[in-house]
Amino acid sequence: MTTLFTAPTRVGAYARLAKLDIWDYYLAVPLAWSLCGPARDDPAALATLGLFLIGAVGVVAGAVAFDDVAGFRDGRDWANCAPRDSASAAAPPRRRLHRKPLLTGELTEREAVLFGWGATLFGLLVWTWTVAFAEHHPLWSVLLLAGCFFGAVQYSRGIKISYRGLQEVVLAGFGAGLVLAAVGLCTGELTGFAVVQAALFGFGPLLVGVYANTRDARGDASVGRPTAAVLLTGRGNRLFIAALTAAEVGLVVAASLLGAAPWWFALAMLPATGLRAAQLRHGVGYGDLAGARLLGLHAHRVTVSLLILVNLFAPLLGGH
Structure with a gap:
């Protein structure tokens, strides 16, 4: 596929692959903090939330990178970026391609896959550390966090949840799970x-x-x-x-x-x-x-x- 333009830096291409400009899932952490009541001022709870946020960035970055890889492989992203009146157009508008560094040729498929695994592993390690560090780790909270991790990683890879009619469930469930898991690790209560x-x-x-x-x-x-x-x-x-x-x-x-x-x-x-x-x-x-x-x-x-x-x-x- 022809490269349409070159990014100023590869860092920018990886940042767009990770969709770092869309930070709405990460708002689960300040919301969880506000739900912690008296624990809001507890240094241990604040540290737990900080680690939780860092891990969430890794997990989400890996999930969206894998989604871009899947969309690149099956042609979905190219079709969705094309002008609305011609799905087979050879050159989609650049503004639609800007957030798809695989389509622009700024990153190779192999680079995107390696980034996805690296980000996912990083997120898993930090979330594991978060659970070990937290003062509270009720089973329901740990299971919720494990479910969030599984849903994110398998969203467009492995069993490809989003290709099996459950995309909307994951979109809502992942966000809700982040909030509740974070509250549980900080307070142990629900x-x-x-x-x-x-x-x-x-x-x-x-x-x-x-x-x-x-x-x-x-x-x-x-x-x-x-x-x-x-x-x-x-x-x-x-x-x-x-x-x-x-x-x-x-x-x-x-x-x-x-x-x-x-x-x-x-x-x-x-x-x-x-x-x-x-x-x-x-x-x-x-x-x-x-x-x-x-x-x-x-x-x-x-x-x-x-x-x-x-x-x-x-x-x-x-x-x-």
């Missing part, structure tokens, strides 16, 4: 409100991914990658996205009404709810999938920021 917040965190990457998958449905279908956007009709997929959005908002409201969260929780989350409504309008209403994906990133970041504020101020306002 509350209903923490579970609610972990689920809301998981909705973040999920409600970014479903819009991206809708945009990439043609390329995914061509290689047999069965995302919801591939398996459902256009109308069915729109209903699926609307249902996910309603489920996230419904979880916030139900948590307030049923006592799992402070009574004012739903009011505090209104800015995030507004962004979700705008995302749904852009993506499902107007068909602006790129705009909806971007709004999804903003909505996730606002959601996490609001959750952290809720956790910090709830004791002062008579909450959990």
